[in-house]
Amino acid sequence: MTDDGDGDLEARLVEQETFEPSDEFVEQANVSDESIYEEFEEDWPRCWTRAADLLDWDSPYSEVLDDSEEPFYEWFADGTLNASYNCVDRHVESGDKNRAAIKWEGEHGETRTYTYQDLYREVNEFAAALRELGVEEDDVVTLYMPMVPELPIAMLACARIGAPHSVVFAGFSADALATRMNSADSRYLITCDGYYRRGDPLDHLAKANEGLAGVDHGVDATVVVDRLGEDGFGHDLSGNQHDWDDLVADHQGARVDPVERDAEDMLFLMYTSGTTGEPKGVKHTTGGYLAYATWTSHAVLDLEPEDTYWCSADIGWITGHSYIVYGPLSLGTTTVMYEGTPDYPERDRLWELVEKYAVDVFYTAPTAIRAFMKWGSEFPERHDLSSLRLLGTVGEPINPRAWKWYYKHIGNEECPIVDTWWQTETGGMMVTTLPGVGTMKPGSAGPPLPGIDARVVDTEGEEVGAGRAGYLTVDKPWPGMLRTLYNNDERFIGEYWEEYSDPDADEWVYFPEDGAKIDDDGYITILGRVDDVINVSGHRLGTMEIESAIVGVEGVAEAAVVGGDHEVKGEAVYAYVILEDGYDGSEEMREAIIEGVEDAIGPIARPEQVIFTPELPKTRSGKIMRRLLEEIANGEELGDTTTLRNPEIVEDIQAKVSD
Numbered sequence: 001m002t003d004d005g006d007g008d009l010e011a012r013l014v015e016q017e018t019f020e021p022s023d024e025f026v027e028q029a030n031v032s033d034e035s036i037y038e039e040f041e042e043d044w045p046r047c048w049t050r051a052a053d054l055l056d057w058d059s060p061y062s063e064v065l066d067d068s069e070e071p072f073y074e075w076f077a078d079g080t081l082n083a084s085y086n087c088v089d090r091h092v093e094s095g096d097k098n099r100a101a102i103k104w105e106g107e108h109g110e111t112r113t114y115t116y117q118d119l120y121r122e123v124n125e126f127a128a129a130l131r132e133l134g135v136e137e138d139d140v141v142t143l144y145m146p147m148v149p150e151l152p153i154a155m156l157a158c159a160r161i162g163a164p165h166s167v168v169f170a171g172f173s174a175d176a177l178a179t180r181m182n183s184a185d186s187r188y189l190i191t192c193d194g195y196y197r198r199g200d201p202l203d204h205l206a207k208a209n210e211g212l213a214g215v216d217h218g219v220d221a222t223v224v225v226d227r228l229g230e231d232g233f234g235h236d237l238s239g240n241q242h243d244w245d246d247l248v249a250d251h252q253g254a255r256v257d258p259v260e261r262d263a264e265d266m267l268f269l270m271y272t273s274g275t276t277g278e279p280k281g282v283k284h285t286t287g288g289y290l291a292y293a294t295w296t297s298h299a300v301l302d303l304e305p306e307d308t309y310w311c312s313a314d315i316g317w318i319t320g321h322s323y324i325v326y327g328p329l330s331l332g333t334t335t336v337m338y339e340g341t342p343d344y345p346e347r348d349r350l351w352e353l354v355e356k357y358a359v360d361v362f363y364t365a366p367t368a369i370r371a372f373m374k375w376g377s378e379f380p381e382r383h384d385l386s387s388l389r390l391l392g393t394v395g396e397p398i399n400p401r402a403w404k405w406y407y408k409h410i411g412n413e414e415c416p417i418v419d420t421w422w423q424t425e426t427g428g429m430m431v432t433t434l435p436g437v438g439t440m441k442p443g444s445a446g447p448p449l450p451g452i453d454a455r456v457v458d459t460e461g462e463e464v465g466a467g468r469a470g471y472l473t474v475d476k477p478w479p480g481m482l483r484t485l486y487n488n489d490e491r492f493i494g495e496y497w498e499e500y501s502d503p504d505a506d507e508w509v510y511f512p513e514d515g516a517k518i519d520d521d522g523y524i525t526i527l528g529r530v531d532d533v534i535n536v537s538g539h540r541l542g543t544m545e546i547e548s549a550i551v552g553v554e555g556v557a558e559a560a561v562v563g564g565d566h567e568v569k570g571e572a573v574y575a576y577v578i579l580e581d582g583y584d585g586s587e588e589m590r591e592a593i594i595e596g597v598e599d600a601i602g603p604i605a606r607p608e609q610v611i612f613t614p615e616l617p618k619t620r621s622g623k624i625m626r627r628l629l630e631e632i633a634n635g636e637e638l639g640d641t642t643t644l645r646n647p648e649i650v651e652d653i654q655a656k657v658s659d
């Protein structure tokens with residue numbers, strides 16, 4: 001049975017525009033007094049010591065913010081600390097060694113639990129192994145791994161020895177891996193023989209090896225986790241490739257002192273998509289990032305050490321970094337990791353896990369919620385979800401109908417929902433209600449968090465009135481912000497600061513490239529990206545990256561990619577393609593294009609539709625009119641076409657786009 005959701009929501013809920021947290025929730029919330037907004041404002045930037053105080057520092061910092069070289073801000077700069085110590089050792093030392101740190105569930109139902117003591121042992125042993133392989137402080141280690149416990153263990157082992165990690169999402173292609181290793185000059189790779197998807201083993205190592213062949217510099221060592229055992233593909237490990245278990249066996253019982261890192265030392269790099277074809281290496285630091293991930297986990301996710309918390313994202317994205325690994329573990333919480341997909345073996349898999357682990361706080365993406373709605377409420381109804389206290393969403397706008405479905409069918413109208421707006425670059429949540437404080441308005445993320453100075457402005461940077469569409473900006477720095485783009489300070493300034501800053505007046509304004517509107521209560525509704533980035537199932541993809549993959553296919557002359565609305569994915573990739581003479585828009589050509597995109601980026605970027613056309617709609621100055629292509633993809637009425645050089649092509653293209 002499928003259900004569009006409305007049948008499941010009575011009129012009362014459909015009409016209700018605001019929701020309040022229950023008294024019971026507020027009473028137990030980590031933050032429940034609205035004076036926090038004022039306190040942060042009055043005491044800015046010193047207010048951020050509240051975040052830093054959640055960490056253990058090796059040596060204290062004397063200054064909260066150094067803004068002497070804007071926009072290269074430094075936070076807690078002369079303090080020193082270690083992220084792995086904060087996420088592991090301190091919980092062991094404080095008597096919580098037997099609390100579960102990670103509860104992992106494989107797709108087939110295998111389980112593994114790591115207590116903080118187990119995690120301590122594994123992280124130390126792997127850190128010792130990394131050292132033996134030659135990894136030194138500040139060497140970038142690339143992790144190309146699916147959702148296996150060895151991934152957070154490897155991240156924390158890197159952090160322990162001060163080697164920044166660069167996690168590449170396992171669903172990305174070999175080419176994407178090579179590009180990222182080349183860009184980061186990374187000489188070490190941790191990967192996996194394979195993993196399971198919908199029952200079948202996937203050959204991940206073949207992809208990793210292909211990627212390694214594309215790395216321009218020498219690779220010193222690769223470590224391979226044996227996930228598949230007898231289901232494996234029989235790869236021989238050669239030369240400088242090592243089996244994870246063998247390596248760790250050689251370092252049993254090893255202890256590695258956590259390296260004292262400067263707060264501003266890099267903790268990790270995370271590549272993300274931007275306007276150009278080249279992915280951006282977002283640099284996050286040890287002190288500010290960890291303080292911010294920890295603080296927002298405490299204040300927004302309301303996490304307590306006693307909680308069992310589950311974020312269903314993949315660690316290959318920033319959400320998994322901040323809110324599966326660093327935030328929850330820093331607070332000493334139990335974090336759940338699941339290897340598989342939500343509909344395997346059945347569409348109630350996630351709810352089965354919520355029941356099995358008695359999850360207290362659950363964080364997911366609107367795209368997943370829209371799929372759950374489509375599948376129908378019978379699946380969550382099979383399970384006891386009464387352990388849940390708080391729900392969250394992230395990654396894309398959530399429509400009120402999906403919000404209310406989540407509220408009723410997963411939260412039983414008892415759990416507040418936090419709709420959290422943030423980005424890879426912001427490190428942590430920026431705009432959302434505080435669940436123990438604010439009124440919730442479905443469809444609107446909420447006010448900026450305390451200490452975050454977000455506004456909605458017009459093209460001149462003037463604040464727009466309530467209800468009018470504008471651009472989101474952030475006027476003051478915050479500890480979790482990216483520090484730069486790896487090896488590219490110039491692009492960092494160009495991408496995020498140039499649009500709204502006035503360097504002569506010493507005014508620096510961060511531009512996240514999202515459209516937004518604000519209401520009379522200061523609640524911000526995010527309207528989506530205003531650059532050439534599309535958001536497919538909460539995954540950020542650059543249209544230029546996809547276009548360059550398509551023009552790389554033999555026979556393609558030109559391509560334009562836009563995002564069209566999609567019921568479940570939010571947006572889907574629409575590719576308009578001009579072929580060279582002598583090629584026709586055959587099924588083989590279509591498949592070659594899809595394959596080209598999957599090879600260059602990964603299956604997540606797969607075009608929903610490939611539309612062959614002899615021309616693209618262009619302005620007289622030769623610019624492709626993307627707005628029009630979006631309207632065509634969405635079957636919308638077309639806006640002004642009078643400025644087109646070739647208006648006749650529009651109807652032709654329209655006729656080719658199938659519903």
Ligand code: PRX
Binds near residue numbers: 395398445540
């Ligand atoms: O457009 C916004 C959207 O996701 C973009 C950031 O993508 P990424 O860096 O991959 O990080 C995703 C997870 C933090 C933003 O520029 N976005 C994220 N959260 C929301 C959102 N759009 C609307 N509402 C949200 N809650």
